[in-house]
Amino acid sequence: MSQLLLPQASAFGKVVVLYGGTSAEREVSLNSGKAVYDGLLAYGIDAHLLDTGKEDVISALRDGDYARAFIVLHGRGGEDGEIQSILHYLKIPFTGSDMASCAIAMDKLVTKSVWRDAGLPVLPDMQVYADDSYESIAQELRSACFVVKPALEGSSVGVSRVSNQQEFAAAFIAAGGAGEKIMAEPWIDGRELTYTVLGEDVLPSIEIIASGSHVFYDYEAKYLADDTRYLCPAPIEAALDGALREDALAAFLAVGGSGWGRVDYLLDEQGYASLLEVNMVPGMTSHSLVPLAAKEAGLDFTTLVVAILAQTM
Numbered sequence: 293m294s295q296l297l298l299p300q301a302s303a304f305g306k307v308v309v310l311y312g313g314t315s316a317e318r319e320v321s322l323n324s325g326k327a328v329y330d331g332l333l334a335y336g337i338d339a340h341l342l343d344t345g346k347e348d349v350i351s352a353l354r355d356g357d358y359a360r361a362f363i364v365l366h367g368r369g370g371e372d373g374e375i376q377s378i379l380h381y382l383k384i385p386f387t388g389s390d391m392a393s394c395a396i397a398m399d400k401l402v403t404k405s406v407w408r409d410a411g412l413p414v415l416p417d418m419q420v421y422a423d424d425s426y427e428s429i430a431q432e433l434r435s436a437c438f439v440v441k442p443a444l445e446g447s448s449v450g451v452s453r454v455s456n457q458q459e460f461a462a463a464f465i466a467a468g469g470a471g472e473k474i475m476a477e478p479w480i481d482g483r484e485l486t487y488t489v490l491g492e493d494v495l496p497s498i499e500i501i502a503s504g505s506h507v508f509y510d511y512e513a514k515y516l517a518d519d520t521r522y523l524c525p526a527p528i529e530a531a532l533d534g535a536l537r538e539d540a541l542a543a544f545l546a547v548g549g550s551g552w553g554r555v556d557y558l559l560d561e562q563g564y565a566s567l568l569e570v571n572m573v574p575g576m577t578s579h580s581l582v583p584l585a586a587k588e589a590g591l592d593f594t595t596l597v598v599a600i601l602a603q604t605m
């Protein structure tokens with residue numbers, strides 16, 4: 293970490309913490325938002341919570357006389373450029389990436405095409421439709437087993453592993469069905485790694501190991517299970533770590549990211565890494581990955597949230 297010189301609490305003025313929202317990740321955001329709010333209060337900052345799923349956001353922001361906003365909304369409405377465009381219009385500085393890069397990052401197919409064009413390592417993928425057949429997808433992806441997931445959700449909502457026609461039909465419905473943008477990519481049996489970008493730094497790696505009862509890092513493994521293990525730093529070779537770290541920052545910058553975010557990888561059995569997705573407003577609960585990586589880098593939770601907020605100054 294480069295040296296952090298944080299402003300005094302009073303310099304931040306009145307701060308609104310935007311949390312909750314209406315996406316499928318509302319519950320996670322309520323927890324993340326409360327944790328961020330507590331962290332800002334602990335530093336002495338004049339912080340206020342605003343649940344964007346309950347209140348009339350535009351009037352609340354306009355009437356609140358806020359100096360800056362900390363966005364802790366996950367998923368649609370909060371991580372996709374919508375709240376960023378409202379804040380931009382109201383001239384309230386906010387944490388994290390701007391509306392355009394959030395809109396790109398929200399869509400995994402668009403994100404991966406940007407990365408592919410930038411020469412960064414990604415798995416093949418395709419958009420899938422209700423009348424597609426298992427065979428045609430498996431053939432195009434050159435993989436008998438593939439993942440079907442919504443292109444625009446998070447928190448492992450609607451993610452399935454597919455290896456026959458019946459599973460494809462069920463997975464398509466689970467991913468939201470017709471009207472939803474749904475994607476497929478080869479299923480990778482391997483390891484999951486994640487890197488946090490904070491300013492111009494990349495924090496220590498984390499490996500996520502879901503317990504044997506989970507086919508993958510599903511919603512339950514992410515938020516409910518107490519047997520999911522997080523290894524920080526990840527036990528990988530220094531040369532691989534160096535390459536992944538460099539690509540994580542390049543991937544973040546390629547979609548126009550700024551401030552903070554988290555870049556996820558899948559590592560296959562041959563040790564070949566593919567970029568999976570980028571999260572522009574990663575989880576900030578006590579169980580979350582970004583606070584864990586920060587801690588390994590020597591930043592406690594309060595310092596982390598104040599450092600993110602300081603990027604708005």
Ligand SMILES: Nc1ncnc2c1ncn2[C@@H]1O[C@H](COP(=O)(O)OP(=O)(O)O)[C@@H](O)[C@H]1O
Nearest residue numbers: 439445446447448449451477478479480508509
């Ligand atoms: N191609 C894949 N191969 C194997 N597992 C996958 C694949 N894509 C996603 N997963 C699993 O599903 C989880 C959620 O998928 P991800 O693409 O990260 O979407 P989300 O935005 O819901 O986190 C991942 O953490 C991983 O465990």
Ligand SMILES: [Mg+2]
Nearest residue numbers: 447448556569
């Ligand atoms: Mg993910």
